[in-house]
Amino acid sequence: MEFPFDVNALFSERITVLDQNLTTGRRSLGRPDHQHHIATVIDELGKASAKAQQLAAPITSAAKLQMNRHHLYLLKDGESNGGRGVAVGFLKVGYKKLFLLDQRGAHVETEPLCVLDFYVAERLQRHGYGLELFRWMLQHKRVDPVQMAYDRPSPKFLSFLEKHFGLKDSVPQVNNFVVFDGFFRNRSAVQLRKAPPRKPEGEIKPYSLTEREALREEQKALPWPFARPAPPPPSPPHAQSSAFSRSLSVGSSPSRAPPHRSLAPSSYRGQSAHPQLIESMNCRARRTSSLNRSQISFN
Numbered sequence: 001m002e003f004p005f006d007v008n009a010l011f012s013e014r015i016t017v018l019d020q021n022l023t024t025g026r027r028s029l030g031r032p033d034h035q036h037h038i039a040t041v042i043d044e045l046g047k048a049s050a051k052a053q054q055l056a057a058p059i060t061s062a063a064k065l066q067m068n069r070h071h072l073y074l075l076k077d078g079e080s081n082g083g084r085g086v087a088v089g090f091l092k093v094g095y096k097k098l099f100l101l102d103q104r105g106a107h108v109e110t111e112p113l114c115v116l117d118f119y120v121a122e123r124l125q126r127h128g129y130g131l132e133l134f135r136w137m138l139q140h141k142r143v144d145p146v147q148m149a150y151d152r153p154s155p156k157f158l159s160f161l162e163k164h165f166g167l168k169d170s171v172p173q174v175n176n177f178v179v180f181d182g183f184f185r186n187r188s189a190v191q192l193r194k195a196p197p198r199k200p201e202g203e204i205k206p207y208s209l210t211e212r213e214a215l216r217e218e219q220k221a222l223p224w225p226f227a228r229p230a231p232p233p234p235s236p237p238h239a240q241s242s243a244f245s246r247s248l249s250v251g252s253s254p255s256r257a258p259p260h261r262s263l264a265p266s267s268y269r270g271q272s273a274h275p276q277l278i279e280s281m282n283c284r285a286r287r288t289s290s291l292n293r294s295q296i297s298f299n
């Protein structure tokens with residue numbers, strides 16, 4: 001992604017880690033123009049990521065990064081654009097308190113590192129840049145991919161995780177976070193706590209508050225994937241019509257595509273949950289992760 005300013009002047013390293021401060025070390029301190037340009041790069045990448053995932057709105061922006069304790073890894077190609085550099089993509093991660101179901105279906109309270117957003121510019125995808133970013137983050141955070149949770153991973157990202165890290169068998173959840181077989185293994189009692197028993201009148205909130213919360217509130221009735229679609233928004237005529245963008249739900253990244261083909265029931269498009277889906281969620285033996293990739297359409 002090109003910008004009308006010098007990307008290399010903003011980011012000296014090939015991969016830069018950005019946090020709440022939106023600075024890149026001393027270079028940008030006391031340089032309002034640098035801060036402004038850094039914000040522009042994040043905002044534009046966030047918009048492109050949302051578009052690629054058919055999200056109703058970006059989940060990554062400079063303003064959101066400033067409000068959260070997330071880390072955003074930004075990859076540039078310093079040679080391109082006549083030596084001014086281009087932004088290749090980014091990976092955003094952060095810790096989330098989550099209520100997850102273990103293999104036996106018991107609620108467990110965890111706070112794993114989560115992949116929240118991930119994007120490589122369209123024309124540069126499938127060139128290994130995503131892997132470069134991901135590996136860099138793993139080293140920086142000293143974490144294994146299997147120890148992480150994934151916020152509603154797209155089909156491309158699921159394919160990426162399977163190809164590069166052999167992650168394919170997921171443990172079914174009722175929220176939109178995906179964790180893989182092995183997630184609950186080798187975790188200390190401190191990292192995993194049994195969730196308090198469910199109150200008769202209440203519900204266990206299977207996710208933590210995120211920037212997507214506002215959208216979720218609109219669809220509070222049922223947990224994904226049982227939620228009904230929101231009524232069509234009073235959108236301008238040019239707004240993109242997408243089945244996914246209407247599938248808002250509790251505990252979800254509301255407007256992201258469903259993580260698995262097998263978790264993409266007809267309810268996702270506004271019909272009631274398929275009995276087979278309910279059965280499959282009850283039956284631990286039958287994993288939802290037996291992903292039939294030939295059935296997934298990639299964009």
Ligand SMILES: CC(=O)SCCNC(=O)CCNC(=O)[C@H](O)C(C)(C)COP(=O)(O)OP(=O)(O)OC[C@H]1O[C@@H](n2cnc3c(N)ncnc32)[C@H](O)[C@@H]1OP(=O)(O)O
Pocket residue numbers: 049052053115116117118119120121124125126127128129130131132150151152153154155156157159160161163298299
């Ligand atoms: C929690 C979340 O953030 S979910 C959102 C994930 N982001 C998106 O879906 C946005 C659009 N996609 C992308 O930006 C990129 O494809 C990413 C970030 C998922 C992966 O980055 P890339 O640089 O393309 O990955 P990289 O080149 O290292 O690895 C390639 C592998 O990723 C997967 N992949 C990447 N692009 C595609 C695609 N168009 N179709 C299918 N699989 C793909 C495949 O497994 C591919 O291996 P293959 O080419 O042998 O089939």
